[in-house]
Amino acid sequence: MASIGKIARRTFLFGAVAVAGGAAFGAWYVSRPLANPLRPGAGETAMNAFVVIGEDGVTLVAPRAEMGQGVQTTWAALLAEELDVAWEDVRVIHGPPATAYYNTVLGKEAVAGSGYDTSALAHNFGELVGKAGRFFDLQVTGGSTSMKDGYERLRITGAATREALKQVAARRLGIAVPQLTTENGQVIAADGRALPYAALAAAAGGIETPEIVLRPRSEWKYLGTSLPRIDMVAKCTGTAEFAIDVRLEGMRFAAVRRAPHRGGMHDFDSRAAERMPGVEKIVDLGDGIAVIATNTWLAQRAADAVEIRWQGASGYPSTTEAMFEAMAEAFDGEVDSTLRDDGQTDTVNGYLEVSAEYRVPFVAHAPMEPMTAAALIDAEGLKIWAGSQAPLFAARACAEAAGVSDDRVQFTTTYMGGAFGRRGELDFAVIATRIARAVPGTPVQVTWSREEDMTHDFYRPGAIARLRGGIAGGKAVMFDAQVSAPSVTRQVMRRWMGTAPSRPDGIIVEGLADQPYRIPNYRVRGYAADIQPPLGYWRSVGHSHNGFFHESFIDEMANAAGADPLDFRMRLTREEWEPAYGVLEAVREMSDWDGARPEGTGRGVALCYSYGTPVAVVLEVADREGRVALTRAWVAADPGVALDPRNIEAQLTGGLAFGLSAAIGEEITFARGIVQQRNFPDYEPLRITAMPEVSVRLLERQARIGGIGEVAVPPAAPALANALFDLTGERLRTLPLRHRVDFVT
């Protein structure tokens, strides 16, 4: 069986090594064929960068991070659909970091631009990678791009592989290609003779395949149906290997403690810690220390016992209040972006004007598996095991930290115990590398304590919105949004590529300028507060706050207009974009919006368009003796093509939960530059007791395939705030809502 250890051995990360058929099957390439990173073992053939055929079966490479979204199952299905291999028999691996696996959507869409669908995230990538010539380094799982990215590319790869195998079979059997069919990993002739793919693969390299015609949907076997996830059994039996679970011969376990204010370290005294049981080594990290021990807990305890004098400033304002002041001041400074400016927005002649200010706090990713990675430095170079959303960037950064050349890094991407954007950062893999460097020849597993994870995150920034709306004839006729936040993009790009994009940062206002509402006078401006607290991409990024701003405010406008909030939205979308109208219509019916409402309940609706997919949510809340319970939710989404309906339902439900969790309870605050929340008791995510029952409906009316992993996050908070308004008559404009509402938890 092709395992990552075998086929990626001595892989040249960035070298140009031709492999059987590499170029011939590269039908997806943008401007040049990329080196195939797979180095198969004896008896195996790497047909291309995604398919390895060996004596014992077919291995599909799904080089996107499996962080819970089911991407590897659906990517494998996209390959299997055209390749004609039995779903039950294929093996799926993540594969090595490699340029062949770059994210075509983040790269291409960015450069080309594509109307309704161009995300600010993609735009920023495009600008930078184009400039830096690092187009192909974007092996990034994020931006809800995986299905858009893989939808055609993988089916074409599967089909091209199949056709090449048929040509070899045709020669061997002396039969014309059209007389051959394929099924269950075999080429079959009309007379019943069958040749297994394994017998043909080695001869298939370099064969020119004819034009590929992809099968119509009516012939799909796997796509469009709900497949059992390939990782499910392992994840229900404790046998799935996360980075924290990597165990190697002679392995040691390490804990870290780094400057809580993100400044520097003056000195430390580790004499007491060194004498503690199990402790083998204290490592000076410059901005903190690591303890290597025989057990993670012994390492954690000793790390806490090291006496450290910190020094230096944080490099950002020391309190949350000061940061929000900087954001408020930024409104008076230069405009960072004006993404839309239609009609007349300065004056509101004859309109009914509504205006409001909204705020969201900083929030943490807090994936259930804290940051962790395992590393080993020996004569062969660096081996690293980490759950990374950006393995090429991470592998390079680790090579540098290890002091070895890129081609001596073997990077294994493990399952991720949640990521939500956090695992796109490089720090945890680099720190593991630096610790491993202190004990050459010994593998080290580095696990951050929850406290270390929470206080050293890269947070979704706080943001302030100033919104104005105009109403005439019961309709919205003017919308003018200004949002101020510090720039996430500039920080992440600097960490990934060593260079930051020029202005503007469209992320600050993403999800405001492109909502599918027809409003004639429309302006969206962004302001970049010039502060540098540690920031990163957080599930749905700018949409996570702008969805709340926009959809709460649309509700305010509906209320001012005296309109039903769902009617109000349906009128605005009807002429603009039918799929958006469609999801609203769906939740209207699902929730029996027009039916009788139980006493003591409230309902809110929200519609958000993000990553190419419109999502509508209706949420119901109920008064429980003065406390508020979230009782039911109805979600309708239109991703164009629902490749795996049951998995999409899981993602929409999970996204909703993630958004509700932040809306209700999550908040990161700073004092003296130090994050005040250290563990779940101070940073309480949504529990089962607060989770509503959720019904999901999928529509397929829009022409293009949209994203799924993030799209239910943005409408969660506004649907809840709007439901609370319906219940209490009070409009809540600041998150988290628990400061004002006593929720059933």
Add this chain to the structure above:
Amino acid sequence: MAHTLTVNGTSHQVDLPAEVPLLWVLRDALNLTGTKYGCGVAACGACTVQIGGEAVRSCQVALADVWDEVTTIEGLGTPEALHRLQQAWIDHQVAQCGYCQSGQIMQAAALLAQVPSPTDAEIDDAMAGNLCRCGTYPRIRAAIRAAAQTQEG
């Protein structure tokens, strides 16, 4: 000093200080990595195992204090011989990232052992200490209900 511990029916001699939490004995000394670390302070449930059939947070039990036989997710069932709760979890495709699910399943198994057909409120109560950052809660509820029925039937 060596401590004797029975995990999943197998007796182990563990040479670690008495105060090391069971979680880290399982994970780092016995290589039973199915039991997860999430918080270390009894707030997430990722480390849930059973001691003498009772669901406990293994991050809170010192090695020297383990009072009975320990069952971890690896001992509950295996891919070849699934426990009916694991089967229900697979039937309902519960896991997303999967990191919390060992703890969820161990907690649910203890619930069903005590309350064979729990009400929805009893399910929520029993599972309230187990966080899932991926939001798989509705499917957790559905899988527990389904497993309770197969148990009855």
